[in-house]
Amino acid sequence: MPAAQVLADLTRPRFAQLPPLSLYVHIPWCLKKCPYCDFNSHEKRGDVPEARYVQALVADLESALPQIWGRRFSTIFIGGGTPSLFTPQSIDAILTAVRTRVPVDPDAEITLEANPGTFEAERFRGYRAAGVSRLSIGVQSFDDAKLAALGRVHGSDEARRAIATGLEVFGNVNIDLMYALPGQSIEEALADVKEAIAFDAPHISAYHLTLEPNTYFHSHPPKLPDDDLAADMQEAIEAVLAAGGYEHYETSAFAKPGRRARHNVNYWTFGDYVGIGAGAHGKITFADRVRREARQRQPAAYMDAALAGDALQEGADVSVERLPFEFMLNALRLTGGVPATIYTERTGLPITTVGRELRAAEERGLLEKDPTTIRPTSRGQRFLNELLEMFLPAEPAQARTIALKRAP
Template structure:
């Protein structure tokens, strides 16, 4: 198989222009750790959230200040507060962070600023204050509107709180995403349909519907619940696609459904191999330079992250440059999640590699019916979307012994 490195020889791939830049802010605390969650999140466990909040906000701002040298002069196209449960923090804390962001790295006009929220943390005034602080998009972790399934998933909210959360959000925000999950323990097709119909009926701008998977290092992985069979889960996926389409939502990414023009700009930047600074415990960054692309990860444990910040030390635990092979694979791993695919010229623009670097893989994927491509556009077929892992595996770099 032809590799990008063999095409380029010893020459380092060069980028003629830098991609858009986003900011991800990780807030790692939750009221309770869900049994399916493998994110870097930690239960509060009685610690003073005010003390933790104040110290953590200071560390985040320091983290961003230290990152400036790598992105000086660039503007942010989006900001995303993820977790954990960012809505546990006060509106004042979010306002303090965003004020620092605007001071250090200017935002593009009408930049998307998203806050993830848990229905168990909703207070009407608090969310009105989030809007005043500069949050213009809300992403609510509903997961299900069914009380039995919420209990099985270990969620801290019930179905009534889920409905109330969406109603409060609709009064304060006009750009809202609802996160749902399907193929839940003991879930029937009819129950999955009730969830997606309820979400659509609210008329929110965006819906994400994720297949529940048993991730390593989770309680569900150690003690697996009984999940629907693969055939039934596939039927749920088909039903979700049909139901959202009937409510004028477009399925633009594997798990994402949007009203016209309301795609997640932050996630689109990820999927099209854009750059992002990740600040906060365990946050990841991808930063492009003319002659290299660098990935970084912050210290993962909140206590260690805070201790490093307070000692004035570097908050970056790991840093590595992407090889030419890594660039090609990572671009495809992200961009092929998009149902409409990507412009063929974007591959060279974002990786510095000619499209011929992956030509053999593209041809193999097309021969297997997983992808279609021409000189203008590359996109997965319906079969490729259904068997996305098989499609992506074709682009995996070969391991040398």
């Protein structure tokens, strides 16, 4: 056998077992495109082709089946866009189609994103009857002036009613908040967090508002708190949530004991996921490789392509050189880190492939000195991009910048 082939075989990832598998379903329409949003979302104009889109999702899933034969979904996440624009009947049709084609764990966490602007009590009950077990509500703020500045279609009273009904119907609810908003003070940011805590929801997400490329806010930036004030907000928010009994387990995620978002934890521990829907991304592990995929972004093009049997816009194996960075991009968001053994389990590579980088990060105070765990220090959490950059393979400067911006 040629020496080059021997070397390739030695460096090819090999998986003793496949990671857990999740399903992500993307519904791309919103009532209104928020000026800060860089997700693949499209403002609703006229009637949404709901029935045809559901058919396309089912066809898309069927096309993906050969890649996941014999595997089962441990979690399902229906995101967007605004999935709560779809009727409970459509959500039921999607989940029924999934269950009849792929085994789903009996206790699978099934999350639906909801906008308070589409809130109806009966609609929530319909989603629960369809099998949704967890609701993620995009509140962002309880301050009407801040909601208006963010271009949100709901008011604070709608948000309060949606949370109260969500807790009554589902019990398992995440409240999404944002901070460092236009003109926001620390007191205003903490008022939002304290009100969310008062609901006693199992999970709260607190995201720093950032000006992403290709958004209205990026081209017409509002006046935001400076970096020092935003950092003070972050520290104060983390302290208040900790005092309220919430564990800070991921960069922007806080949960009551035992109530972490299982779907997102699968992402962060480099698990697998099938992504269906316009612009959805997926990651699938095979015996000797990891593949990433992306669906057609435009809803009309996606429906045509999915119904024709090929919704993919792009797909490629992750190179061996890039696998360590891909793993760290996710795992280092977890404040408690991950067991060192999971690196080999999820990349198929020995831990020695990142030995030099781990030691260098420890020396710079970005990683804890713990041979059993890969865990960022408090400094590593604060300067996450600096830490991640240490694991990037040698690439052109432009590619390195793009890679870092992928970190959510």
